[in-house]
Amino acid sequence: MDIVRAAVIRGIGEKFEIADITLAAPIGQEVLVEVRASGLCHSDITVAQTGMGVSTPIVLGHEIAGVVKAVGPLVTRIKVGDHVVAAALQPCGRCPACLRGNLNACSNPGALDRDPSEAECRLHDDCGCLGQLQGLGGFAEQALIHENQLVAIDKSMPFPQASIIGCAVVTGCGAVFNAARVSPGQSVVIFGCGGVGLNAIQAAKLAGATRIIGVDIQQAKLDLARRFGATDIVDSSQVDAVDAVLGLTDRAGVDHAFVMVGVPAVAETAMAVLGFGGTTYLIGGMAPGAELTLHPSPVESGILPRQQGIRGLWLGSSNFYHDIPLYVDLYLRGQLNLDDLVARTIDLDEINEAYEALEHGAVARSVITFPPRG
Numbered sequence: 383m384d385i386v387r388a389a390v391i392r393g394i395g396e397k398f399e400i401a402d403i404t405l406a407a408p409i410g411q412e413v414l415v416e417v418r419a420s421g422l423c424h425s426d427i428t429v430a431q432t433g434m435g436v437s438t439p440i441v442l443g444h445e446i447a448g449v450v451k452a453v454g455p456l457v458t459r460i461k462v463g464d465h466v467v468a469a470a471l472q473p474c475g476r477c478p479a480c481l482r483g484n485l486n487a488c489s490n491p492g493a494l495d496r497d498p499s500e501a502e503c504r505l506h507d508d509c510g511c512l513g514q515l516q517g518l519g520g521f522a523e524q525a526l527i528h529e530n531q532l533v534a535i536d537k538s539m540p541f542p543q544a545s546i547i548g549c550a551v552v553t554g555c556g557a558v559f560n561a562a563r564v565s566p567g568q569s570v571v572i573f574g575c576g577g578v579g580l581n582a583i584q585a586a587k588l589a590g591a592t593r594i595i596g597v598d599i600q601q602a603k604l605d606l607a608r609r610f611g612a613t614d615i616v617d618s619s620q621v622d623a624v625d626a627v628l629g630l631t632d633r634a635g636v637d638h639a640f641v642m643v644g645v646p647a648v649a650e651t652a653m654a655v656l657g658f659g660g661t662t663y664l665i666g667g668m669a670p671g672a673e674l675t676l677h678p679s680p681v682e683s684g685i686l687p688r689q690q691g692i693r694g695l696w697l698g699s700s701n702f703y704h705d706i707p708l709y710v711d712l713y714l715r716g717q718l719n720l721d722d723l724v725a726r727t728i729d730l731d732e733i734n735e736a737y738e739a740l741e742h743g744a745v746a747r748s749v750i751t752f753p754p755r756g
C-alpha cells in the first residue's frame with residue numbers, strides 16, 4: 383500500500399482537488415508505476431466537465447510515462463525498473479479483435495479491471511473507492527495499471543516527451559500511418575493544428591506527402607504547423623477554407639482530409655475538399671446527437687460516384703505494442719519532433735490553471751512532471 387498525491391475529480395463539473403490517495407499493492411497482472419510525466423490531454427477536461435459516462439470520484443490522466451516500481455505475481459511482459467508508457471486502451475488480449483491486433487476493437491475491455499467481489503479497489507481515500515479513467519489514473523504520483531496497457535521503452539527517452547506518445551502521438555501519427563496509409567506524392571489537409579494535428583502533419587511529411595495543408599483559426603497554431611512540416615497554411619477565420627484548399631490543389635482536391643476538431647461544419651468542409659477517391663477521417667469526438675450533412679463535392683459531380691469516403695478513427699487505429707516503441711525510436715533518431723509539443727512542464731498542483739490555459743487556446747501540451755521518489 384502506498385499513499386500518494388493525486389488530482390481527484392469529486393463530481394462532474396468540479397475542479398481538480400489535490401488530495402492524498404492510497405494505492406493497493408499490485409495483484410495478478412497489475413503493475414505499480416511511479417509516474418514521472420503525465421500529459422494534459424483535452425479529453426480529460428471534457429470528461430471532468432461533462433462526465434461522458436464515467437462515475438466520480440475519479441482520477442483522470444491517460445498520457446503516462448514512468449518507472450515500474452512493483453509488479454503482481456502474474457506479470458510477464460514488464461519488470462521492476464522498466465521505463466513504461468501507458469495506452470488509453472484496455473485490450474483483453476484474448477478476444478478475436480485483440481488476436482488480430484485490432485486492440486481498439488477489443489470486445490472485452492472490462493476484463494482488465496479488478497473484480498469487486500474478489501479484491502478491494504485499486505485506489506481509495508478516506509471517503510471510499512476512486513475510479514481510474516480507462517484503467518489508468520495518471521494525475522497522481524503513482525498509478526496501478528494492468529500490464530496489457532503498458533509498453534516498456536528505451537531508457538534514454540525523456541519522460542515528458544514519452545508521456546504524450548500514449549495519446550496525442552498515436553492518435554495523430556496513427557491516423558496517417560495506419561488508417562490513411564499516406565503514400566509519397568499524396569496530398570493531405572489537417573483541420574485543427576493542436577497536439578494531435580501537429581503529429582498528423584509530421585507523420586504526413588515522414589510518409590512523403592508533397593502537399594500538406596494545415597487549417598486552423600489561430601495564427602500561433604498555424605506557425606507551429608509550418609514548423610512541423612505543413613507546406614501551406616490556411617487561416618479559416620480569414621478565408622473560405624474550401625476555396626483555399628481547392629485553390630492550393632489546382633481544384634483537384636486532396637487525397638486525405640483529417641478532422642481533429644469535433645465540429646460537424648468542419649467535417650462537411652473536409653468532405654468538400656476531397657479529390658477523386660479521397661477520404662475524410664473524423665478524429666475529434668463530436669457531441670452526442672451531432673449531425674453531418676454531406677454536400678456533393680464541388681470538385682465535380684457527387685460524392686459516392688467519385689469513390690470518396692468518410693471514416694471515424696479511434697486512437698489512430700493503433701496497435702500500441704508496435705507503435706509506441708516505433709515513435710520512441712523515431713524521436714530518438716530525430717525524425718519525430720516531440721520537443722515542440724511539450725509546451726511546458728508543470729507541478730501537479732498547477733493542473734487547474736494549466737487546463738484553463740488549454741481551454742483558452744494555449745498551444746500544444748502542458749505536461750505534469752514528478753521528481754523521482756527516493
Ligand SMILES: [Zn+2]
Nearest residue numbers: 423425549550
Ligand atoms: Zn488523450
Ligand SMILES: [Zn+2]
Nearest residue numbers: 474477480488
Ligand atoms: Zn480483447
